[in-house]
Amino acid sequence: MSVLTIIFGILTFVIGVLFASLPTNARMMDRSQMVFSLVLVTLLIGMLVCMYFVGSDSESWIVLIAAVVGYVVGHLRPINDFLASHWDIFDFR
Numbered sequence: 001m002s003v004l005t006i007i008f009g010i011l012t013f014v015i016g017v018l019f020a021s022l023p024t025n026a027r028m029m030d031r032s033q034m035v036f037s038l039v040l041v042t043l044l045i046g047m048l049v050c051m052y053f054v055g056s057d058s059e060s061w062i063v064l065i066a067a068v069v070g071y072v073v074g075h076l077r078p079i080n081d082f083l084a085s086h087w088d089i090f091d092f093r
Contacts, residue, residue: 005059016070
């Protein structure tokens with residue numbers, strides 16, 4: 001396992017947590033939340049494409065699984081409450 005895999009795994013976990021903390025319905029999002037969501041998805045896809053270009057199939061699965069685990073963790077109520085209390089972008093409108 002390379003250093004790049006560890007870094008990308010941690011980053012995709014954080015991206016999953018942040019993405020899950022945003023409102024799931026587009027009607028509930030304001031403009032900044034939509035832009036933030038688009039940036040997170042673009043970063044995730046970019047990291048996944050990077051891992052495919054490097055030619056590491058197992059590492060790309062690690063990145064994908066880390067994002068899914070981060071998404072599940074991000075749906076936990078204490079995580080949502082913490083992010084919403086510290087950053088306004090995660091408030092439900």
